[in-house]
Amino acid sequence: MRNLVAFLLLLLSSACLYAQGAEPDWKKMDFLIGKWVAVGNEGGPGSGQGEATFDFQLNKKIMVRHSYAQYASGPRHDDLLVIYAEEAPRAIYFDSEGHVIRYKIAFPAAESVVFESDGTQPGPRYRLSYWMEKQSLKGKFEIAPPGAGSQYKTYLTWTSRKQ
Numbered sequence: 001m002r003n004l005v006a007f008l009l010l011l012l013s014s015a016c017l018y019a020q021g022a023e024p025d026w027k028k029m030d031f032l033i034g035k036w037v038a039v040g041n042e043g044g045p046g047s048g049q050g051e052a053t054f055d056f057q058l059n060k061k062i063m064v065r066h067s068y069a070q071y072a073s074g075p076r077h078d079d080l081l082v083i084y085a086e087e088a089p090r091a092i093y094f095d096s097e098g099h100v101i102r103y104k105i106a107f108p109a110a111e112s113v114v115f116e117s118d119g120t121q122p123g124p125r126y127r128l129s130y131w132m133e134k135q136s137l138k139g140k141f142e143i144a145p146p147g148a149g150s151q152y153k154t155y156l157t158w159t160s161r162k163q
Contacts, residue, residue, distance in 0.1 A: 024085035031111040036137050036160035091115055101126050127152050136161060
């Protein structure tokens with residue numbers, strides 16, 4: 001009986017440690033940390049201004065991007081992107097227009113990250129890419145219509161400078 005209790009305690013403590021998870025490895029996304037101010041954009045809603053801030057929260061368990069864009073042709077767009085680690089890095093996006101997008105994350109090159117909608121939701125697919133080019137953070141948002149697979153069309157591109 002004593003061995004059974006010891007085994008159950010060991011099993012429970014192992015489960016608790018697993019549930020806490022290991023510290024996410026943020027090295028591949030460190031280049032994003034900071035406040036970025038848009039200095040130019042093309043496509044989609046037209047010219048505008050905006051900024052994004054990437055920082056860690058919850059004792060570095062998650063990375064959060066707060067972003068806004070103000071376009072001449074419409075209302076201000078605010079959004080929130082929460083990046084977290086499960087078995088692989090993932091993200092979930094919310095915006096002021098009511099969109100919710102679940103992303104898988106890939107790292108195609110150094111100082112480059114791609115967020116691609118995971119395909120579990122009906123409707124279009126989305127891809128959000130960031131990469132460093134010299135001292136600028138470049139970005140691109142693409143949309144693939146339902147049934148188009150990975151045939152994305154660029155909706156918006158932008159360049160940001162660290163403030």
